[in-house]
Amino acid sequence: MSRFLSVVAALALPLAAADAAAERRISFAPYALPGSGTVALAVREGVPGEGAFAQLNAxxxxALRRAVDAMQFEGKRGSKLDLPGLAGYDRVILLGIGEEPVTPRVLEDLGGRVGQEGAASASPRIELLWVGEEADAAAHLAFGAALGQYRFDKYKSRDAEDDTAARGEGELVVRTPAGVAAGEVYRAQWxxxxxxxxxxxxLVTEPANVLYPEVFVERAREAFDGMPNVRIEVLDVPAMEKLGMGGMLAVGKGSARPPRxxxxHYTGGARDQAPxxxxxxxITFDTGGISxxxxSGLWRMKYDMAGAASVTSAVLALAGRRAPVNAVAVAALAENMPSGTAAHPGDVVTTMSGKTFxxxxxxxEGRMVLSDAVYYAQQEFEPKLLVDVATLTGSIVTALGDEYAGxxxxxxxxxxxxxAAGELAGEDLWRMPLHESYGEGLKSPVADLRNGGGGPGAxxxxxxxxxxIADDLPWAHLDIAGMAWxxxxxxxxxxxxxxxxxxxxxxxxxxEYHQ
Known part of the structure; x- marks a missing residue:
């Protein structure tokens, strides 16, 4: 155990009373054209008479071709033609995928669209047909479907006769030439x-009256429960005080809910391998503090802990698929509230490193907690590289909208x-400048730095x-403020x-780069 850590005992903290939304069970089957029910199939632009389309048309x-022609459906990427009651089928759903080559991202998007259709449908069984021979196509289709069918409605009440309650339940069958064996790849890797x-x-969707630093810790313990090669440790306020984590403490001290x-730490590689x-x-809720x-939009500030949720869950993914690497997630958890104990503008804070701002x-406040968190990660783990993820600035939203993270x-x-990894995963990044001149606005007459002021905000x-961050450490900062919600x-x-x-x-x- 770390010499720095004070492990906080598990707490009996409130969880939501309602169950999470039901999701369709995803299964796999050999490629075949069902004779009835609800089927979904992809068509390329121009709707060529090939594959599953040709079989279903025959x-x-x-009738299928006549319907396509009558509706002037062209199969462009993102388009859809929904045909209820066609030739003995409950529904036939045609999904355009355009002309581009079939990649895992195209397959995942296709699966996601079917997943979304399934989440809104009361049909007990939806079958996705893919006749292509692409490697692991079924696994990527299923992965996309699992992502696309997500919904969060645990706090919605329903009448016993509400017909929407059954939507999104049942089965989603992925039919490809790989058959049932494709399920092994999906279950192990995706x-x-x-x-x-x-x-x-x-985690991000939970309201701030339910999810705060201590509850985030409990949810993480639950998510990793029983996983091998995982160690969870927590710094509480006394531990942070001992380490001199002034950045963390300054943000959290205005709240009745203490920071954590x-x-x-996941160890899937060699013990001596740098993680x-x-x-x-x-930030489980960000009022802005005294500032x-x-x-307007303040309710959304429950999402200001999205960076912590993402890095914690990324390590959950690595541990779940037994990735042969070592990795550590550090989540800087605090609630930023105004009160009689809150930090003031003009205060000088001493961080764990000894540097002041x-x-x-x-x-x-995000950069304040990260100053201690990134320094701690370097001192404690001597990592191979460090990536921080944060909903840091509104200015990155102005610059990049909701198409790219900075x-x-x-x-x-x-x-x-x-x-490159973002392009493959469907989470796109745009590199922004990190010019030395940006530091001019951070000069302070009373401390080493100011925590803001002047120049481009992001x-x-x-x-x-x-x-x-040490000069010789590979480091990247991802500002996801425009992409997290x-x-x-x-x-x-x-x-x-x-x-x-x-x-x-x-x-x-x-x-792609570390396995």
């Missing part, structure tokens, strides 16, 4: 990642690898965190609400 005596994504989404630093370190911002935010805004790094190789925030239309594999952005990206990064 079985319907040409189902653990789907479970991890769901765990992160649940959660550490999840990959993933550090996440975990209080306006009321002047608080210009208590609403720049990537800041001093290491070109690490930046390129993370970008770049200044990244620059601040970088002051606690989708209020309007979601994507095929990420419905509206919490996205768990970062879980798939970090898992794919490990698969």
């Amino acid at each position: 079985a319907s005596n040409g 189902q653990p990642v789907a479970t991890a994504v769901k765990t992160a989404r649940d 630093l959660l550490v999840v 990959l370190a993933f550090v996440g911002k975990g 209080i935010k306006g009321s 002047e608080i210009m805004s208590t609403d720049a 990537l800041f790094s001093r290491d070109d190789t690490l930046a390129a690898q993370l970008t 770049g200044v925030g990244a620059h601040f965190i970088g002051n606690w 989708r209020e309007s239309e979601g994507t095929p594999t990420s419905p509206t609400g919490a996205t768990a952005f970062g879980v798939r990206l970090l898992d794919r990064f490990v698969r």
Whole structure:
């Protein structure tokens, strides 16, 4: 056990009274055209008469082609034609995948769309047909379906006669030439990642009156319960005081709910192998503190712990699929509240490293907790690399919207690898500048640094965190403020609400470059 850690005993903390939403059981079967029921199939742009489409068209005596022509359906990517009651089938769902080559991401998006259809349907069985021979196609289709069917409605009450209660229940069958054997690949390699994504989404979606630092710790213990090669340790307030973690303590001291630093250490590789370190911002609710935010959109600030949820769940994915690596997740958990004990603008804070900063805004709290968390990760674990994930700034949303997360790094190789992994995983990054001049606005007359002020907000925030990173350590900062929550239309594999952005990206990064 770490010489720095004070392990907090398990607490009897409140959990939600309602059950989580039911999801369809995903199963696998050999490719065949069912004679009835609900079927979903992909069609390329132009709707060529091939594969499952040709077979179903023949079985319907040409009714399928006549329906496509009548509706002028072209099979463009993202398009859909829903045909109820066609030729003895309850529903035939045609999903356009465009003209691009079939990749795992295309397959996952296709599966996600079917998963979303299944979540809204009361049909007891939906069958997804894929005749292609792509390696592990069934596993990627199932992975996408598991992600796409996610929903969080545990706090919604339902009448006994509410017909929506049965929606999303039943079975989703993936029919490919790989048959039942495809289930082995899915269960070993992709189902653990789907479970991890769901765990992160649940954590982010929970309201702040249910989920706060101590409860986050309990949920993590539950998620990792029984997993081999995993050690969970927690720093409580006395432990952080002993270490001099002024950044963590300054943010958390305004709340009646004390901060915690959660550490999840997974050892899947050699004992002497340096771990990959993933550090996440975990502000379970962000009022802005004394520098209080306006009321518009304030409810969404329960999502300010999305970075912590993502890094913790990324390690959950690695442990679940027995990845042959060592990895550590460090979650900096605090609630940022205004009170008589809260930190003030103008306060000077001494961090674990001994470096000091002047608080210009208590609403720049993410970088405050990360200053201690990233330093702790380096001192305690001597990692091979470090990636921090945070909903850090509104300015990154202004710059990149909800299409990309911002990537800041001093290491070109690490930046390129993370970008490539994001493209494969469907979690896209855009590299942003990390210019030395950004530090000019952080100069303080009374401390080593200020925690904000001047220049591009996202770049200044990244620059601040970088002051606690060793110069020779490969490091990347991911600002996911625009990607962690989708209020309007979601994507095929990420419905509206919490996205768990970062879980798939970090898992794919490990698969591609560290296994």
